[in-house]
Amino acid sequence: MLTMGQDGMPARCPRLHLTMTSAAPALSVLDLVPVRTGQTSAEAIAASLGLAEIADRLGYRRYWFAEHHNMPAVASTTPPVLIAAAASRTERMRLGSGGVMLPNHAPLIVAEQFAALEAIAPGRIDLGLGRAPGSDPVITQLLRTTGTTSDVEQFPRYVQDISLLLSGEGATVRFTSGGEYTVHSTPAATGAPVVWLLGSSDYSAQLAASQGLPYVFANHFSGQGLERALDLYRSGYQPSEAHPEPRTFLTVNAVASPTVDEAEARALPQLRMMSRLRLNKPLTALETVEEALAAEADAATEQVVQAARERWFVGTGESVAAEVRAFAETYGVDEVMLSPVAGAYNAEAMDSAAGRAHTLELIAAAL
Numbered sequence: 001m002l003t004m005g006q007d008g009m010p011a012r013c014p015r016l017h018l019t020m021t022s023a024a025p026a027l028s029v030l031d032l033v034p035v036r037t038g039q040t041s042a043e044a045i046a047a048s049l050g051l052a053e054i055a056d057r058l059g060y061r062r063y064w065f066a067e068h069h070n071m072p073a074v075a076s077t078t079p080p081v082l083i084a085a086a087a088s089r090t091e092r093m094r095l096g097s098g099g100v101m102l103p104n105h106a107p108l109i110v111a112e113q114f115a116a117l118e119a120i121a122p123g124r125i126d127l128g129l130g131r132a133p134g135s136d137p138v139i140t141q142l143l144r145t146t147g148t149t150s151d152v153e154q155f156p157r158y159v160q161d162i163s164l165l166l167s168g169e170g171a172t173v174r175f176t177s178g179g180e181y182t183v184h185s186t187p188a189a190t191g192a193p194v195v196w197l198l199g200s201s202d203y204s205a206q207l208a209a210s211q212g213l214p215y216v217f218a219n220h221f222s223g224q225g226l227e228r229a230l231d232l233y234r235s236g237y238q239p240s241e242a243h244p245e246p247r248t249f250l251t252v253n254a255v256a257s258p259t260v261d262e263a264e265a266r267a268l269p270q271l272r273m274m275s276r277l278r279l280n281k282p283l284t285a286l287e288t289v290e291e292a293l294a295a296e297a298d299a300a301t302e303q304v305v306q307a308a309r310e311r312w313f314v315g316t317g318e319s320v321a322a323e324v325r326a327f328a329e330t331y332g333v334d335e336v337m338l339s340p341v342a343g344a345y346n347a348e349a350m351d352s353a354a355g356r357a358h359t360l361e362l363i364a365a366a367l
Contacts, residue, residue, distance in 0.1 A: 024321075024367045025328035028062040028337040029055050029360065030098045030220065030251055033076040036269070036286040036344050043350040044075045045082070049089055051340075051353050051360070056090040058364045061335060063090070064098030064128060070139045073273055073286040080113040087121040096126025098216070098251075098337070099198040103131065104143040107158045111165035111185035114193045118166075119186065125193040128216065129162070131155045131204060156207055159197065163211075166192040205229040212240025220251040220339045223311045230331060249335035252327065253312040255342045256320040256362040257355070266355045267314045268292040268305075269343030275304035289343045312341070317362025324367060338363065 031051065035044040052063050063086060065079040076082060079097035086095050095117075100110055114127045131152060164171035170184035197208035200218040202225065208215035209232065217229050230248065237246040253270070257263035269287040272295065276283055279300055287295065297305070313323040324336050342355030 023334075024325060025333065026061040026335040027059075027324075027360075027364060027367065028064070028093075028249070028335060029060055030064050030066060030337050030339040031076065032066045032068060032074050032339070033082070034270070034286050034341075035073050035075050036350075037284075037288055037291060039285065039350045041075045045085075046351040047353040047356075048075075048082070049085055050351070051356055052086040052095075053089050054357050055360055056093050058360060060093050060360070060364070062094035062096060062126060062337070064096045064126065064337070066098050067101045067104075067130075069104075069143065070136065072283050080117060083117055083125070084120060087117070087124065094124050094126050094194075095121060096193070096196075097128045099128030099130040099196070101132060102129050102155060102158055102162075103152045104140070107161040108165060108183065108185070111162045115166055115186035115189060118189070118191055118193050122191050126196060127162070127166075127193040128196040128198045129159055130198045156211075159195070159207070159211065159213075163195055166195070168192075200229070201225065202229060202232055205233040206236060209233045209236040209246070210238055212238050212243050214243060214247040216248060216337070217250055219311075220253045220337075226250075226331070249333045249337055250327070250331060251337040251339060252324070253341045254320055254324070254338045254359055254363065255312070255314045255340070255355070256317045256359045257342070258316065258358075258362075260315050260319075263314045263316065263320075263342075265289050265293060266342040266344075267309065267312060270341040271305045271308055271312075272297070272301070274308050275301045278304045286343065289345050292343065317366040320359075321363050321366035324363065 031048050033044050033048045035041065055063050065082040066076045067079050068074040069077055079100055083095045083097065102110065110127070114125060118125045161171060165183060165185040166189070168189055170182050173181040173183060175181070194214065196214045196216055197204055198216045198218060199205065200221055205215060205217070215233050217226055219226055233248060234246050239245065255263045255267040257266055266289055269289060269292040272292050273286055313320045328334065328336050338360070340356040340359040342359050344353070344355055348354050
C-alpha cells in the first residue's frame with residue numbers, strides 16, 4: 001500500500017527503489033471525459049479534445065481515454081472513437097485506451113478497431129486492456145451479447161488472441177474436425193499498437209509478467225497493493241520478443257493551480273464524486289466547485305474524501321511537480337500518467353477545461 005510521509009509526499013520504499021537518472025519523468029494524461037452540472041456530452045468531449053491538443057503542444061508522451069458506462073459524470077464510454085477524434089487534432093503524442101474493458105468486447109472487434117487506429121495514426125497507438133467491466137452488473141450484461149460472465153475467465157486467452165490478430169502473421173483458428181482458418185485484424189498492416197495490461201491487483205501484474213507485456217498499475221483508483229504488484233511484475237517478468245525488459249508507469253490524480261487554496265477547491269468536486277462511488281450513493285453529474293463547497297457532508301463522506309485526498313497530488317505547479325518527481329523515483333518509473341481531476345467554477349466555459357488545462361501546464365512547466 002502507498003503510504004504518505006508527514007509532509008504529504010509518498011513515503012520511500014527501499015525494497016522497490018531503483019536507481020534512476022536525475023532526468024524528470026515523462027508526463028502522460030488519463031482522461032475520463034468528466035461531465036459537470038449543466039454540461040452536455042458534446043461540450044464535455046469538446047473540452048477533452050481541446051485538452052488533448054494542449055497536452056500535445058506541451059510535450060506530454062501519451063494521452064489515454066478510459067472506458068466507463070452509464071455514469072452521469074463520465075462521457076468516456078468508447079475509447080476507440082475518442083482516440084480517432086484526438087488523432088485528427090494532435091501530431092506527436094501517443095494515443096490510447098486506459099483501458100478497453102475486454103470482457104465487454106469480442107477480441108476480434110477490439111483488434112480491428114485498434115488496427116484501424118494504427119492505420120490512422122501510425123506509430124502512435126496504445127491498446128490498454130483491462131479485466132474489469134467498468135460499470136454495474138446490469139450494464140455489464142447489456143454489453144455482453146452472450147448474457148454470461150464467462151468472458152472474465154477467458155481474459156488471459158483473449159489478450160493473447162488480440163496480440164496475434166494485430167500481428168502481421170495473424171491468428172490461426174483450428175477446427176476440431178480438422179483444418180485451419182487464418183484471421184487478420186486488417187488486410188495489410190505495416191505496424192501494430194503497443195498492447196498494455198492494466199489493473200490494480202496481483203492478478204493483472206502476474207499475467208502481464210507471464211505474457212511479457214508492459215503493465216500499468218491503476219494507482220489513481222485506489223493505490224492499494226501498489227508495492228506488491230510492482231514487485232510481482234518485475235520479479236516474475238518473462239521477456240518477450242517485443243518487450244525484452246519489464247516496462248511500467250504509474251497513474252496519479254493531480255490538481256495544480258496558482259495557489260494551494262484554489263487547487264484544494266478544484267479537487268473537491270472529484271473527491272466528493274469518489275465518495276459517492278465508495279459509499280454506493282446515487283451518482284450525479286460532477287459538481288462545480290461552488291456546489292461542492294456549499295454542500296453539506298456527513299461523517300462517512302468526509303472520511304472517504306480525506307482518505308482519498310491523502311493519495312492525490314494537489315497544490316501549486318511546483319509542489320505537485322516535486323511530488324511527481326519523488327513518486328517516480330520511489331517506484332523506479334520514468335513516466336507518470338496524470339489524471340487531471342480539477343473541477344470547474346460556474347462561470348467557466350462549458351466547452352473547455354480551464355482547471356485541467358492549468359494542471360497540465362503548471363506541472364509541465366515546473367517539472
